[in-house]
């Protein structure tokens with residue numbers, strides 16, 4: 479048998495085929511000449527032959543009927559027989575089909591994934607471009623404010639400078655007029671003096687009364703420059719506050735919404751829970767179950783931002799509430815019930831008021847919080863106003879009118895609770 483060269487299954491089958499019966503070897507045996515035959519075939523071939531026998535393939539003569547069983551070839555024949563059987567081939571074909579299908583499905587998954595990634599990248603690029611335009615717009619508006627301030631101040635400076643120069647200039651003109659008149663008078667007097675040599679002077683020559691000249695205007699360098707030798711950047715920055723869109727809104731509490739356990743300061747910028755219930759007559763807008771209060775300023779269009787000081791209060795809720803919220807029953811705070819809030823419990827457990835709550839892991843405890851309401855984009859975002867880091871953002875914000883919402887919460891009463899304060903810029907003195 480030829481060495482099993484890298485052959486196909488067909489040629490291996492050929493190699494393992496008996497030259498007598500032309501079928502796969504049955505009980506293969508090997509003659510001394512190394513040729514293989516089925517044991518029954520070679521036995522039948524040699525049957526009836528006396529004395530020396532020959533190999534049917536190479537015709538080599540052997541003195542006796544000798545052969546050896548070749549177990550290795552037998553095993554190979556068995557393998558080829560099995561692997562070329564119909565059921566085996568069918569099974570194999572089935573497996574190939576299955577594998578093909580599974581590979582096809584995986585490939586489809588990959589292609590779909592690539593397609594989805596392409597869509598995702600397109601979205602990222604589109605949103606990125608939108609955000610770029612937005613940031614650019616904000617800064618352009620900001621530059622414009624600053625630029626306008628600069629132009630305005632330089633114009634004022636130029637006007638003041640011109641006025642000062644003009645004052646001096648007018649004085650100089652008056653002086654020049656006076657000089658001309660004095661020259662004229664002097665000429666008349668000199669004339670008269672010269673005439674005295676020839677004639678007798680009977681009267682003084684008529685001269686013009688001397689022009690009344692104002693005192694020279696003083697230029698007060700200090701008064702002129704004081705306004706500009708100033709903390710100009712800070713002064714301008716303070717002015718810019720009024721132009722910020724949105725700048726911090728100077729909110730006040732709406733006392734008519736306050737739960738009877740909430741005491742509001744006289745200037746309506748501080749609210750604190752108290753032990754006694756404050757009697758009120760008007761309960762129309764008032765929270766009666768939960769210790770809540772709204773700001774007097776409601777919003778239904780545009781973008782708004784406000785800041786609230788919570789200090790070291792261990793417990794509070796704050797955010798935005800729809801005007802339509804039910805104020806007379808106890809309600810879980812969530813966007814579904816008209817509240818977009820952030821909450822603190824036990825001094826360190828911060829959550830966003832989703833249903834269920836979304837726990838937030840904050841690195842530092844904010845003393846001041848910023849709330850941003852974009853009515854058109856229906857976005858409510860919370861910031862740590864100490865460093866302006868974003869804490870949480872709702873993107874399913876209120877439709878229609880909404881009010882800044884606060885709950886100082888009832889504390890355990892061991893200490894005098896600190897108030898929730900509405901921050902104003904520049905800060906107003908709290909009247910207590």
Ligand SMILES: [Zn+2]
Pocket residue numbers: 496497498499500501503504515516519520
């Ligand atoms: Zn045979």
Ligand SMILES: [Zn+2]
Pocket residue numbers: 509511512513533534535536537538
């Ligand atoms: Zn032979």
